[in-house]
Amino acid sequence: xxxxxxxxxxxxxxxxxxxxxxxxxxxxxxxxxxxxxxxxxxxxxxxxxxxxxxxxxxxxxxxxxxxxxxxxxxxxxxxxxxxxxxxxxxxxxxxxxxxxxxxxxxxxxxxxxxxxxxxxxxxxxxxxxxxxxxxxxxxxxxxxxxxxxxxxxxxxxxxxxxxxxxxxxxxxxxxxxxxxxxxxxxxxxxxxxxxxxxxxxxxxxxxxxxxxxxxxxxxxxxxxxxxxxxxxxxxxxxxxxxxxxxxxxxxxxxxxxxxxxxxxxxxxxxxxxxxxxxxxxxxxxxxxxxxxxxxxxxxxxxxxxxxxxxxxxxxxxxxxxxxxxxxxxxxxxxxxxxxxxxxxxxxxxxxxxxxxxx
Numbered sequence: 001x002x003x004x005x006x007x008x009x010x011x012x013x014x015x016x017x018x019x020x021x022x023x024x025x026x027x028x029x030x031x032x033x034x035x036x037x038x039x040x041x042x043x044x045x046x047x048x049x050x051x052x053x054x055x056x057x058x059x060x061x062x063x064x065x066x067x068x069x070x071x072x073x074x075x076x077x078x079x080x081x082x083x084x085x086x087x088x089x090x091x092x093x094x095x096x097x098x099x100x101x102x103x104x105x106x107x108x109x110x111x112x113x114x115x116x117x118x119x120x121x122x123x124x125x126x127x128x129x130x131x132x133x134x135x136x137x138x139x140x141x142x143x144x145x146x147x148x149x150x151x152x153x154x155x156x157x158x159x160x161x162x163x164x165x166x167x168x169x170x171x172x173x174x175x176x177x178x179x180x181x182x183x184x185x186x187x188x189x190x191x192x193x194x195x196x197x198x199x200x201x202x203x204x205x206x207x208x209x210x211x212x213x214x215x216x217x218x219x220x221x222x223x224x225x226x227x228x229x230x231x232x233x234x235x236x237x238x239x240x241x242x243x244x245x246x247x248x249x250x251x252x253x254x255x256x257x258x259x260x261x262x263x264x265x266x267x268x269x270x271x272x273x274x275x276x277x278x279x280x281x282x283x284x285x286x287x288x289x290x291x292x293x294x295x296x297x298x299x300x301x302x303x304x305x306x307x308x309x310x311x312x313x314x315x316x317x318x319x320x321x322x323x324x325x326x327x328x329x330x331x332x333x334x335x336x337x338x339x340x341x342x343x344x345x346x347x348x349x350x351x352x353x354x355x356x357x358x
Contacts, residue, residue, distance in 0.1 A: 013079035015350030026347040037327040044069035054085030063162035081169035081350040176349030180322040195291035202297035209277035227299035271312035294320040300342035
């Protein structure tokens with residue numbers, strides 16, 4: 001199966017996001033007049049080490065979580081849009097002659113891909129999309145190429161199939177995230193036009209900071225800091241097992257000094273990491289300001305984190321919620337959806353692939 005990042009598909013599908021800590025499924029349907037409705041979603045935790053750095057280590061364990069999530073989702077839809085980790089994908093823009101036939105374009109892409117992909121072409125899945133005329137304007141066009149190792153795609157396809165699902169679209173996590181975040185940016189003053197918007201995605205082990213301007217990525221930086229750090233802090237302070245700590249983190253029931261002794265220092269450290277990432281952005285680009293910070297990822301919902309980041313960086317900070325302007329079905333608990341929204345961003349970007357123009 002080839003990567004289908006750029007090729008639209010017609011049948012109904014839902015988003016299936018496999019992160020390092022959980023499986024997320026999300027189905028969005030047409031509510032009429034160009035509006036979306038969140039129809040159903042499910043989040044199922046993954047066994048420890050089942051997925052590490054985007055690699056599926058334990059296919060069986062991941063498949064079990066997918067089956068459980070699908071059962072809870074309760075949909076009849078069998079088609080899914082999935083994504084490979086951003087770090088597993090090589091992307092490059094190339095310039096080619098305008099007006100090439102599809103066959104000529106494919107040959108040109110393969111020739112170019114051969115030069116910069118460090119694997120044999122029969123080991124990779126390749127996709128491309130014409131991005132538009134080149135800036136030089138001399139009868140040339142820009143083409144975006146994306147390539148990933150076949151096993152990255154095949155592992156995800158196998159997980160879906162073991163749960164009786166069929167992967168119709170294989171996207172890239174960063175593209176899916178950007179698609180969902182464009183829904184958030186639309187809600188910002190002036191629709192976010194001509195603004196530098198920093199997206200801080202706080203995963204279990206890694207914090208990814210990227211700066212977008214008019215839907216183009218200006219900068220991205222990964223830092224080894226995430227929600228697991230808070231779990232470790234709970235483990236070392238209260239002598240809990242990692243699973244107990246993770247559970248207590250989600251459900252509460254921690255000692256009275258947790259806020260002051262553990263949570264606040266964690267939020268302070270996280271805010272400093274964000275500030276450091278922004279400094280790197282300023283020194284490595286011509287920009288010296290950021291207009292807005294959007295917090296995403298599972299740890300973004302920690303109460304008061306947006307305020308802590310705002311205080312440290314002096315930049316307006318909000319928790320990203322791509323569902324703010326959407327309707328939702330009666331089976332959705334709105335309060336729960338608001339809490340889960342930051343961790344459903346990739347799943348949301350995948351779920352709206354069903355609305356791609358055919």
